Amino acid sequence: MVMTNPGGVAVFRVTGSKKALVLSLALTGLIAPAGRILAGPLSPLDDAKRFEFIVLDDETSQPIKDAAVWLIDPFGNASDDGDEFPTISDDRGRAPTSRDLDLGELVNDVEDGNQLRVFGWRVKVAAEGYRKSTTPLFEHTGEVIDPRTPKLKNPTIRLTRRIKADVDHAPETDTFSYRESGICRSLVFYGDKFDALRSCPKQCSEHTPWFETKCGDVREADGVLLLKIRRKKMLRPRDGEGEKDDWPLDDLVRVRWGRRQYLIEAGQGIAFCNAVNQGKEPRDDEFGDFALGEGHEAIAVTGRPEIPERWSQYLLKVPVRGEVIQLLSGMKARVNVGLKHGLKVGMELVPNEWRRFSGIEGEEPTNFSDMEIVSVEEAESVVRTKYPDGMYRKIRVGDVVSTQRPIPK
Numbered sequence: 001m002v003m004t005n006p007g008g009v010a011v012f013r014v015t016g017s018k019k020a021l022v023l024s025l026a027l028t029g030l031i032a033p034a035g036r037i038l039a040g041p042l043s044p045l046d047d048a049k050r051f052e053f054i055v056l057d058d059e060t061s062q063p064i065k066d067a068a069v070w071l072i073d074p075f076g077n078a079s080d081d082g083d084e085f086p087t088i089s090d091d092r093g094r095a096p097t098s099r100d101l102d103l104g105e106l107v108n109d110v111e112d113g114n115q116l117r118v119f120g121w122r123v124k125v126a127a128e129g130y131r132k133s134t135t136p137l138f139e140h141t142g143e144v145i146d147p148r149t150p151k152l153k154n155p156t157i158r159l160t161r162r163i164k165a166d167v168d169h170a171p172e173t174d175t176f177s178y179r180e181s182g183i184c185r186s187l188v189f190y191g192d193k194f195d196a197l198r199s200c201p202k203q204c205s206e207h208t209p210w211f212e213t214k215c216g217d218v219r220e221a222d223g224v225l226l227l228k229i230r231r232k233k234m235l236r237p238r239d240g241e242g243e244k245d246d247w248p249l250d251d252l253v254r255v256r257w258g259r260r261q262y263l264i265e266a267g268q269g270i271a272f273c274n275a276v277n278q279g280k281e282p283r284d285d286e287f288g289d290f291a292l293g294e295g296h297e298a299i300a301v302t303g304r305p306e307i308p309e310r311w312s313q314y315l316l317k318v319p320v321r322g323e324v325i326q327l328l329s330g331m332k333a334r335v336n337v338g339l340k341h342g343l344k345v346g347m348e349l350v351p352n353e354w355r356r357f358s359g360i361e362g363e364e365p366t367n368f369s370d371m372e373i374v375s376v377e378e379a380e381s382v383v384r385t386k387y388p389d390g391m392y393r394k395i396r397v398g399d400v401v402s403t404q405r406p407i408p409k
Contacts, residue, residue, distance in 0.1 A: 051152055052096040053140070055089045055125055058158035063093025067127035067159070071097055071137065089127075117144050119213045119233050120197045122188060123157065130159035134175045134188045136195040136215065176263050176291035185247070187263065187291055194218045194227060198247045210234075214249055223308075225252040225263065252291070257282060257305035263291040269307070270346040273314035276305065278350060278405040316342050319404035321352060322381075324397055331385040333371070333395050338379045343403075347373050349383055352400035354407070368395045 055067040068086040089095040121137035140154045177186035188195045199211035216230040227249060250265040255272070260282065264272050272290055275281040281288065282301050304315060322337030337343055350370045369392040371383035385395065 050096045051141075051150060052094055052155060053089075053123065053125075053152070054156050055093045055095060055127065056156060056158050057130075058160045063089070063091065064127050064130070064159060065089055065091045065093065067093070067095065067125055067130075069095040069097055069157075070124040072122040072124050072134075116146075117233075119143065120199065120211050122195070125157050125159060127159055129162060131162050132174065133157055133159055133190070135190045136188065139190075175294040176261075177286060177294065178288045178291050179286050180289065185291065187252075189218060189225075192217055192219060194225075196247070196249055212247055214247065220254075223254045224266070225254070227251055253308060255305050255307055258301035258303070259299050260296040260301055261293040262305070269311040270314050272305075273307070273311055274348045277314075277316050277319070277403045278348070280405065281305075314344060314347060316403055319402055320349075321400065321402045322349070324395055324399040324401065325380075327395065327397060328382065331388055332374070333383055335381050335383055335401055336379065337401075338377050338381045340378055343373055343376055343381055345373055345376055347403065348386070349373065349381075349401040349403060350405050352402040352406060354405070366393070368392050368399060371395070371401065 051071075053069055055064045055069065056062065057064055067089040069089065070086045087095050087097045118137045118141055123133075123135050123137055123140060125133040135157070140152050140157075141150070142153055145151070174190065175186065175188050177184065179185070183198065183200050185198045186196070188197075194216060196214040197211065198213075212232070212234045214229050214232045217228045219226050229249065250267055252263040253266055253269070255262040255264050262272070268290070272281070275289060281290070282297075283292070284297055286292075286297060307315065320337055320341045320343060322335045322341070324333050325336050326334040328334060335349065348370055351367050354367055369385045369387040372386055373381050374384050375382040383401075385392075
């Protein structure tokens, strides 16, 4: 249901994966957000307390009209159930957004008396001709808010004009993200600060949802982003199960691939090269093992990524294919390819063929595990099974291996 009041404000009642969320959006011709529009009583507009951001030009301090402002939930699920609802700034740069963040519906144990923690929440702003801005909400509100009387300590958001170099090189790269199964990871940079979030929402978790945030300072030296963590917060699953490990956030290396930009943790250079060799990168969606600039998965690339010299020896020009010639103890095997083929310790070999496993109880898995090279000679290498569990069969003499991952049959 969509209703308007004499003040020209539309009120939507929308459902997604959580309870109905009441929104107040300025009428700007925007299409109603995805979801089921329900009939039923609506919260009176007079009861809606809203944040009001002010969007300004960073150079002139003049208000920016028609800037779109979103409050983004801490789990980054806007593509899943419509959690992003933009409002548009007026001719004075004012953008009043709904205050009903509904934090209690998204995470557990966030309430502290009448206070709600806003770790992970972001404010995203976009305007034609300007670079996008994404900042942590706590930079504007403090770390906790009272939902009855939400206040902005710093309502101003300043946007920088885009220059030709921005257009020629790449889309906005202040936000990087990736997903491993249901776990979301994102990094947001704003000036000399960063905000990192690792999270698992209800619809992706076998347990109660959890999140982890890290915030701090960042400086860049020789293409490496050096991170200094100032504070962190871990909200563990209430049932005591699920993810518990800390995210060991490392310094990040900028890697450009055409107009794409990745941030690779300093200790993950070989892993990134393995992903390129196998064809897992460049990926075309948000699921992957490495942080990629927001929206860059849609950018086609050719050639090879621009990686540091110390990693380049792990990037192959053509795939290498070999065969298992001997089984060894300790889940190891010998293969008939080595240094002269371009292989090095730390690289990976995968099955040359991949057949889908039916999963029927008692049936042997059809595929053997990926393998890591642990020693290498001129024409041979020793590999070790990476995933020694019931999902894979044991490796056999005669199995064909490759550095390139096949298409499943």
